[in-house]
Amino acid sequence: ARPRVGYYYTGKTGGTLFNEHMKKLTVQEFQSIPVVINDSASVYDAICTMFLEDVGTLFVVKQDSILIGIVSRKDLLRASMGKQDLESVPVSIIMTRMPNITTCKQEDPILEVAHKLISKQIDGVPVVRERTVNDQTVHEVIGRITKTNITKAFVHLAKDELHD
Amino acid sequence: ARPRVGYYYTGKTGGTLFNEHMKKLTVQEFQSIPVVINDSASVYDAICTMFLEDVGTLFVVKQDSILIGIVSRKDLLRASMGKQDLESVPVSIIMTRMPNITTCKQEDPILEVAHKLISKQIDGVPVVRERTVNDQTVHEVIGRITKTNITKAFVHLAKDELHD
Known part of the structure; x- marks a missing residue:
């Protein structure tokens, strides 16, 4: 018989329910707009783009937004410590190239991406469509x-649960 | 009467319970070791320290670990775009100074720090003791x-809840 208070045991604990909720938070819900530069751009161009757009990672593309590389603030800072002329070095020289780039898809759980960022010690990943x-x-x-975006998801989780 | 299945309504939903759990995750549990440099160090020293320690933010201190400033990868990258000699510019020229620094305490909920990082658009905060x-x-x-650390807390939450 079901208890009369109107609640009954579904076999799921609060923890399990919460975990299922967490897995429903997908990349699509939290992703930001990608900031890209062309593979012919210089390291100097890349640094300027990074400041103008205020991001820590740039995606290097060729025509039609096809991903060919990725460059981080760290890569650019390393390049700027050298003696080269930053305007004459193409960004493609210092970028990390496909297929050595960790990516994700819109339908992936955000939790899966959080795992990737931690295990690979990277700051961000591009969301791609094959x-x-x-x-x-x-x-x-x-x-x-x-x-x-992960930090926003964390804050969102707390807010979300407050209202249910 | 309590239902016979052994579960009864406590007046708390899974969401409320979870939220209380989340608030119990404190800074102390997730904090990393601080990476500091002396205020007499040059911008060049700061860039080298950042690479050696592989962090994105350095705390600038005077004797006895007293916080006087903070310098980010972005600040250093901006400085390196200029025409100055990075070895002759002291880091204290480009750092953000106390009291314009957002800090946290060991006993603060990690959720509160996550809120600060998002609202102030910063990458990290020092944990301080007055x-x-x-x-x-x-x-x-x-x-x-x-x-x-917030991303690790997010991953931890999912793991934690899986096992309860």
Whole structure:
């Protein structure tokens, strides 16, 4: 018989319910707009773009937003410590290249991305959509997830649960 | 009468319980070791320290770990775009000074720090302990919390709840 108070045991604890809720938070809900530069840009251009857009990671693309590399604030700071002329060094020299880039998809749980950021010790990942061009699989950049988005998800979780 | 299944309504929903759990996660549990430099160090020293220690924020201190400023990867990158000699510019010229620094305490909920990071658009805060020196209140640096620590707390929450 069900208890008369109107609540009954579903076999799920608060913890399990919460965990299921957490897994429903997807990349799509928290992603930011990607900030990209062309692969022909210089290291100096990249630094300027980073400041203008106020981001810590830039995605390097060729035509049609196809991801070919990624460059972090750290990469640019390292380059600026050298003796080279930053305007003559192309960003493609210092970027990390595909396929050595960790990516995610819009439908991935945000929790999965949080795991990747921690285990790979990176600050952000591009959100990509696979496309086939001339029988080759390419990755179109459609968003970004950084530790800022994860921090927002963390704050959101607390707010969300307050109101249910 | 209490339902016979052994569960009964406490007046708290899963959400409320979870929220209380989240508030119990404090800075102390997630903080990292602070990375500090002396206020007499140059901008060049600061960049090197940042790479050696692999952090995005340095705390600038005078004797006895007393916090006087903070310098981010972004501040250093901006400085390195200029025409100055990085070895001759002291870091105290480009740092953000107390009292314009957001700090936290060991006993603060990590959620409160997450809110500060988002609302002030910063990457990390020093964990401080107040001390009185010559009738003045000073802040001793004892840790740091960055978006990396928040991301770890987020991952921890999911793991934690899985096992209860």
